Amino acid sequence: MGDSIMKWIPITAIICIVIAVSIASAAVTPIGVDTAKGKAQDFLNASDATVQYQKTEHLNLGEYYVFDTGEGQVYVNTHTGTVERASFDSARKDSHEIRLDSAGAEAAARAYAEEKYGGFAEKDMRLIESDLISHGDAGSEYSYIWREEVKGVLTPNTVVVNLNPSTGEIISYIGIQREINCPLEPKLSRDEALKIAAGQFPGIKVIDATADLAVEYTRPDAQMLTWVVTMKGGPVDHVLQGGLVVVDAQAGDVLMVSPYL
Amino acid sequence: MAAMGYSSSSSTNAHASTAYSQFGSDAVFFFNGHGLYYDDSHKGGGIKFSSESWILADTDGHYPGNDQYYIADYGTDIRDVLLAVYLTCYSSHYNPYNGDLVQETVTNKGADICIGFDGEVEVENGKYWSGSFWDRVRNGETVASAASNAKDDCYWQWPIGYWGVDTYEISGSYNSCLTPARYGVY
Numbered sequence: 001m002g003d004s005i006m007k008w009i010p011i012t013a014i015i016c017i018v019i020a021v022s023i024a025s026a027a028v029t030p031i032g033v034d035t036a037k038g039k040a041q042d043f044l045n046a047s048d049a050t051v052q053y054q055k056t057e058h059l060n061l062g063e064y065y066v067f068d069t070g071e072g073q074v075y076v077n078t079h080t081g082t083v084e085r086a087s088f089d090s091a092r093k094d095s096h097e098i099r100l101d102s103a104g105a106e107a108a109a110r111a112y113a114e115e116k117y118g119g120f121a122e123k124d125m126r127l128i129e130s131d132l133i134s135h136g137d138a139g140s141e142y143s144y145i146w147r148e149e150v151k152g153v154l155t156p157n158t159v160v161v162n163l164n165p166s167t168g169e170i171i172s173y174i175g176i177q178r179e180i181n182c183p184l185e186p187k188l189s190r191d192e193a194l195k196i197a198a199g200q201f202p203g204i205k206v207i208d209a210t211a212d213l214a215v216e217y218t219r220p221d222a223q224m225l226t227w228v229v230t231m232k233g234g235p236v237d238h239v240l241q242g243g244l245v246v247v248d249a250q251a252g253d254v255l256m257v258s259p260y261l
Numbered sequence: 262m263a264a265m266g267y268s269s270s271s272s273t274n275a276h277a278s279t280a281y282s283q284f285g286s287d288a289v290f291f292f293n294g295h296g297l298y299y300d301d302s303h304k305g306g307g308i309k310f311s312s313e314s315w316i317l318a319d320t321d322g323h324y325p326g327n328d329q330y331y332i333a334d335y336g337t338d339i340r341d342v343l344l345a346v347y348l349t350c351y352s353s354h355y356n357p358y359n360g361d362l363v364q365e366t367v368t369n370k371g372a373d374i375c376i377g378f379d380g381e382v383e384v385e386n387g388k389y390w391s392g393s394f395w396d397r398v399r400n401g402e403t404v405a406s407a408a409s410n411a412k413d414d415c416y417w418q419w420p421i422g423y424w425g426v427d428t429y430e431i432s433g434s435y436n437s438c439l440t441p442a443r444y445g446v447y
Contacts, residue, residue, distance in 0.1 A: 136430035
């Protein structure tokens with residue numbers, strides 16, 4: 001009996017190590033560029049679309065193969081193969097006249113999000129911005145931004161659809177989807193976060209402030225629960241005071257202070 | 262800019278008088294700094310330099326700071342400017358006191374293209390937007406395409422969001438490229 005236990009322990013340990021190693025290598029091994037190219041063509045619903053590899057881009061929230069489509073770019077996540085961003089330059093043409101009303105534009109944006117973003121309808125995606133934005137002589141665009149909200153926290157799971165207000169064509173798309181692996185309960189209250197933010201702008205006379213709990217990738221592949229604060233203060237020497245402040249919602253450390261220009 | 266065939270120079274904490282006189286010799290003028298803000302009803306129309314000096318679109322009798330220089334006072338000086346970029350809060354916003362920088366630069370004074378921002382922009386996203394914008398125009402994108410794509414480049418940085426860079430406005434020949442290096446149409 002004693003002998004058989006001694007034999008089983010190392011065998012079990014070896015099996016665990018082998019499994020752990022194979023899971024880890026699956027997570028870090030990127031897909032090939034050719035596979036990613038196929039994913040880009042699938043996204044464009046055109047298997048014969050001309051798609052040219054441009055570069056690999058490393059961001060905190062992931063690594064991407066970037067492809068030139070001739071009229072825009074497609075960003076394919078190197079590990080999941082998911083298309084997380086696309087732009088369509090020709091869709092910006094003739095975007096001066098507003099033919100779509102906001103309800104029609106939102107319906108078109110939502111339909112696109114549902115088509116391109118897996119599980120869009122199942123997630124608690126909150127529409128946090130819906131604007132008609134003028135770019136002057138360069139035309140206008142409707143911009144719709146959804147963020148997933150879990151326990152009052154904005155996650156990195158987001159969908160952006162920008163579309164031409166005249167033709168309804170999609171100008172650009174961003175769709176991020178990640179497992180949440182950091183705690184969602186802050187140690188720091190909203191008021192404490194606002195106080196810390198105000199401390200970054202000595203003497204500020206606050207006229208407006210927002211504070212959102214959000215999971216952010218403050219370092220490569222590392223999620224952190226943060227308070228994202230914007231603070232506007234009355235002018236000093238004809239310059240708006242305040243800016244954007246990001247605070248670690250657990251430790252209270254200030255991660256970013258970015259004053260208004 | 263050098264990689265595109267332009268010779269370039271930059272200065273930090275310059276006086277408005279230096280920038281104002283240099284602007285007339287530039288093909289591309291890029292300003293990254295503070296914009297003018299009196300209150301929510303009177304914002305935009307000016308960019309701030311050292312020693313409380315300002316370049317303003319115009320004035321109706323309001324004079325921020327110590328020294329003021331007006332785009333409206335240029336004759337044909339900036340008519341051959343190809344592109345002016347004012348990376349500040351409210352730089353494309355019309356201010357009843359001091360006018361509209363972007364409109365004054367292109368419509369009234371004849372520069373080919375001008376970019377400003379209608380909303381609040383801050384240092385970090387502004388820096389990222391400009392780095393991306395110049396990279397993209399260097400790679401041959403049109404001004405409109407580069408401005409739009411640079412905006413999306415900002416969105417998925419941390420913290421996630423546009424943070425005002427989506428309020429960019431372009432006046433003039435927005436579908437132009439900056440290569441080959443040249444002055445604007447005189």
